Amino acid sequence: MTTAPITTTAPAARRRPTGRIVLHICLIAVLLVMLYPLAWLLATSFKPADEVIASLKLLPSHFEWGNYSTALDGVNEVSVGRLLWNSLLIAGGAVLGNVISCSLAAYAFARLRFRMRGPLFAFMIATIMLPHHAILIPQYIIFNQLGMVNTYWPMILPKFLATDAFFVFLIVQFMRGLPRELEEAARIDGCGPFRSFFSVILPLTRPALITTAIFTFIWTWNDFFTQLIYLFEPEKFTLTLALRSFVDASSQSAFGPMFAMSVFALLPIVLFFLAFQRFLVEGMASSGLKG
């Protein structure tokens, strides 16, 4: 209200306070519609079985905690704790792999000179756009030959080989913004490329590494397709895959436990989002600007 008019780009909202209020009302209305599915999910996870279909009300008549204890038992005789651990294992491995391999590759592209740098960089950018399905089947065959089907390696190993080019690009963009003088100084002090990477560049790249880590975690956590084709033993299932068993069950009586389990599956993402929203939003915003 009393902020000085530093930004002068919104005449309508600046001049008339009513215009501003209308704007806020519109935004909140859109927001409410958008949040409805999430509210619905949370409410349904607490609903007793008979209320799920019959009742039009969003809020349950009483909170049915039984849904959650049913969900905790898991599916196919595998407990939620186990499913959660499996999910964490895959996502954690993927995060580790991406942070290490992508920052290594990014440093070379951003700071070092080598033959074929231009063409290789162009190729790396092109692989961002490559549809995953074009390489899916041969990858499957390779992992099958290696005896890695029904293990977590197909989800983790590629991350250690920097196949998520998007993150290489993200980190390259970030490193290009760092002042070169720092490395010059380090070099004069006798640091080779390795020392200067680990002691100078890497600590400064932390924001981009955090963005990489969080996005990798969330995307791996949500990645249904890869888990679907590589894992078939219920013991090895992740939360995401376990939810699939509910897809086949058509009866609506399982709604409460199914959505209680869905809440479990979304919880880590929501927590990450709340904790790191700035990194996520900024990371996403910067990815589009310097292409």
Add this chain to the structure above:
Amino acid sequence: MTATATRPPDAAPPATGGKRAPKRERQGAAWVFLSPWVLGAAVLTLLPMAVSLYLSFTDYDMFDAPRWIGFRNYTQMFTEDPRYWRSVITTLTYVVIAVPLQLLLALTVAIALKSVKRGKGFYRSAFYAPSLLGASMSIALVWRAIFNDGGSVDNLLSGMGIDIGGWINKPGWAILSVALLTIWQFGAPMVIFLAGLQQIPAELYEAAAVDGATWWRQFRSITIPMLSPVLFFNLVLQMIQAFQVFTPAFAVSAGKGGPADSTLVYTLYLYDRGFTASHMGYASAMAWALLLAIGVVTAVLFRTSRAWVFYANDNNEGAR
């Protein structure tokens, strides 16, 4: 076991910016840093692409050796398989509905948010949240329930006298519910638009206002041209992603692509052919057709971009 530093022969490029360390050493160092990526690009990207191209000309079921059958897979796909065309049309319908609407919504909200002073950060995060959650199985299941017979949407619409029933059971409507899930995730492109909007120099608007330009005129002559690179980026990215939609279609149809194949999107059919029916050769042919289709669409977009994408100052130092 790590194949370190495949040292390239000498003849380093002219080093710019006063490199003092011996070129040969720095070259070697670069390859050490690059080695994971090089290995990944070769073994997990280039090799698989070549192999899938080869497999697309074979009959292969994962157990017996691939049998060369020439263009048989492709001719079958294009001329004898109505489900293939069904999946192409379903995917195109989905892309054509979801991508423009999502970008339009993202742009509208971004423009509205730009003039907001209080609570901008909150709105931005709140609108962005669905983009992180939307790809999950959990939300896809919510979608299935909300758009089912007697679900929230059905109740709301029949309350208003519109009786469609459950969208997911109606051919024609089912894919629309999948598209709505994509539109719901407009936050990611919105955040990119907003960042782009904030980079447009305020002087441009001031000068236009002094000249008496209306809001619409400013929008058309300043905002759109200045934002066109970001718009283009979003368009290409969302389009490529949309062609590969899988999870929501899988959830809505319990993995079958029904009703009447109306949610049988391309990747779902590819999964069905390759992994359910074990026709890996056929699925590889489908994968290559998809790759080529996306390549063509992207190339066309890049071609047309010369006419409508405006680069104000070309000072990006990036390789292109």
